[in-house]
Amino acid sequence: MDLFIEMAPRGGRGRAVEEALRAAIVEGRLAAGTRLPPTRGLADELGLARGTVNQAYAQLVAEGWLTTAGRAGTYVAAQPSPEPPSRHPHGSAAPAPRHDLGPGRPDVSAFPRQAWLRALRHALREAPAEVFGYGDPRGRPELRAALAGYLGRVRGVRVDPGHVVVCSGYTQALGLLADVFAGVGVRRVGMEDPALADHATVVGRRLTVVDAGVDAEGMSVTALEEGDAGAAVCTPAHQFPLGVSMSPARRARLLAWAQERDGWIVEDDYDGEFRYDKRPVGALQGRHPGRVVYVGSTSKSLGPGVRLGWIACPPPLLDALVEAKRLADRATSPLDQLALATMLTTGAYDRHLRTMRRAYRYRRDALAARAAARLPHARITGIAAGLHAILELPPTAPPEDRLVAALDAASVRVHPLGAYLRSRPPAPAAPRLVVGYAAPPSHAYSLALEALFGALERAC
Numbered sequence: 001m002d003l004f005i006e007m008a009p010r011g012g013r014g015r016a017v018e019e020a021l022r023a024a025i026v027e028g029r030l031a032a033g034t035r036l037p038p039t040r041g042l043a044d045e046l047g048l049a050r051g052t053v054n055q056a057y058a059q060l061v062a063e064g065w066l067t068t069a070g071r072a073g074t075y076v077a078a079q080p081s082p083e084p085p086s087r088h089p090h091g092s093a094a095p096a097p098r099h100d101l102g103p104g105r106p107d108v109s110a111f112p113r114q115a116w117l118r119a120l121r122h123a124l125r126e127a128p129a130e131v132f133g134y135g136d137p138r139g140r141p142e143l144r145a146a147l148a149g150y151l152g153r154v155r156g157v158r159v160d161p162g163h164v165v166v167c168s169g170y171t172q173a174l175g176l177l178a179d180v181f182a183g184v185g186v187r188r189v190g191m192e193d194p195a196l197a198d199h200a201t202v203v204g205r206r207l208t209v210v211d212a213g214v215d216a217e218g219m220s221v222t223a224l225e226e227g228d229a230g231a232a233v234c235t236p237a238h239q240f241p242l243g244v245s246m247s248p249a250r251r252a253r254l255l256a257w258a259q260e261r262d263g264w265i266v267e268d269d270y271d272g273e274f275r276y277d278k279r280p281v282g283a284l285q286g287r288h289p290g291r292v293v294y295v296g297s298t299s300k301s302l303g304p305g306v307r308l309g310w311i312a313c314p315p316p317l318l319d320a321l322v323e324a325k326r327l328a329d330r331a332t333s334p335l336d337q338l339a340l341a342t343m344l345t346t347g348a349y350d351r352h353l354r355t356m357r358r359a360y361r362y363r364r365d366a367l368a369a370r371a372a373a374r375l376p377h378a379r380i381t382g383i384a385a386g387l388h389a390i391l392e393l394p395p396t397a398p399p400e401d402r403l404v405a406a407l408d409a410a411s412v413r414v415h416p417l418g419a420y421l422r423s424r425p426p427a428p429a430a431p432r433l434v435v436g437y438a439a440p441p442s443h444a445y446s447l448a449l450e451a452l453f454g455a456l457e458r459a460c
């Protein structure tokens with residue numbers, strides 16, 4: 001093994017080896033179970049006497065940092081964890097529930113491995129050498145051209161490939177855009193309420209977040225006006241989490257607001273390809289490409305682990321956005337970009353979406369049918385789209401936190417709607433649960449529904 005040992009410039013040579021190894025273990029650079037090099041090899045490499053290294057190893061064994069297994073070698077010993085387990089809801093320390101109906105995630109067991117592998121092989125075979133150097137921060141031209149064509153065809157987005165910026169998902173896009181807005185003098189940004197808390201946190205680090213409520217027609221434009229917002233972030237195709245689609249009248253009002261105010265609209269089209277009852281409504285961006293920043297990602301279509309996203313950027317913001325991206329991470333991984341470009345141009349991406357659309361539609365129907373049969377006073381709300389729905393229980397049902405506790409006990413994960421609200425509703429509403437129907441692999445879905453409705457029947 002290669003072992004990087006930083007020797008202190010002064011002090012005894014044996015002590016220096018000892019300290020360097022101790023520091024590597026404490027900092028986690030040498031993990032428990034790692035086999036250390038034989039003393040002779042390390043001594044030769046460092047230009048030390050073998051006895052000096054022997055002594056250092058013996059000292060560390062005595063202190064409990066290392067263990068010896070006789071002739072089998074010397075290993076890094078298991079260390080007690082210095083940090084308490086993460087309390088973050090997405091943190092790895094949270095035990096996974098048996099039935100994961102948390103919203104927002106696709107069925108990653110259906111990731112199109114074969115198609116991706118073929119695309120990646122093709123990319124690697126055909127890539128010019130320049131791909132492995134620093135590239136254009138906007139991303140690979142092959143992907144930007146493929147995206148401009150695809151988004152125009154499927155979502156009605158109007159963008160020149162030169163104005164597409166590839167990034168690592170919506171979350172990065174939003175952070176970059178917050179920087180860009182701050183640079184052009186925007187101080188206040190209207191964000192839907194309810195929404196994902198992380199998104200308000202990302203924007204709130206740079207700018208003031210104005211809460212804009214959501215009704216049956218979508219985001220409140222009045223709240224943008226009253227809150228003196230200079231930009232608005234919204235999910236017009238399928239509001240997250242309420243699941244409404246922005247009405248034509250509200251779209252028109254929002255666009256008029258942007259025009260009159262010289263404001264910017266960020267359109268988060270996170271699941272725009274998944275509509276089950278009719279053709280999806282086209283992107284807002286197509287109506288006003290000069291004022292709407294369109295953002296999409298592969299997090300719902302392929303899987304959040306892919307970390308690819310794209311921004312169709314109005315020309316006046318482009319230079320600042322490209323500079324923000326360059327400073328953030330130079331560029332997004334070009335090989336992944338080329339693989340996605342191949343998926344798009346060969347039709348493999350469309351084929352995967354067609355398969356998943358059928359599967360998710362079936363799952364949503366099954367959720368609605370099971371709700372009607374088991375909880376006749378509950379209802380499923382939100383349009384037939386995306387990967388989640390709202391299960392609204394009658395006002396006589398226990399409050400959301402009690403329902404979630406009962407579901408936790410049955411090892412079922414769903415989210416209470418209240419977890420997405422930044423401002424409290426004026427009157428106590430009927431309890432609403434945000435149910436994701438896409439995450440469990442298909443063989444586990446029926447059982448997950450059974451666990452969900454069994455626990456709710458008992459709790460209500």
Ligand SMILES: Cc1ncc(COP(=O)(O)O)c(C=O)c1O
Binds near residue numbers: 104170309
């Ligand atoms: C509302 C919304 N927007 C965007 C995203 C995608 O975020 P990202 O591309 O960073 O994974 C998600 C994913 O959970 C989401 O729920």
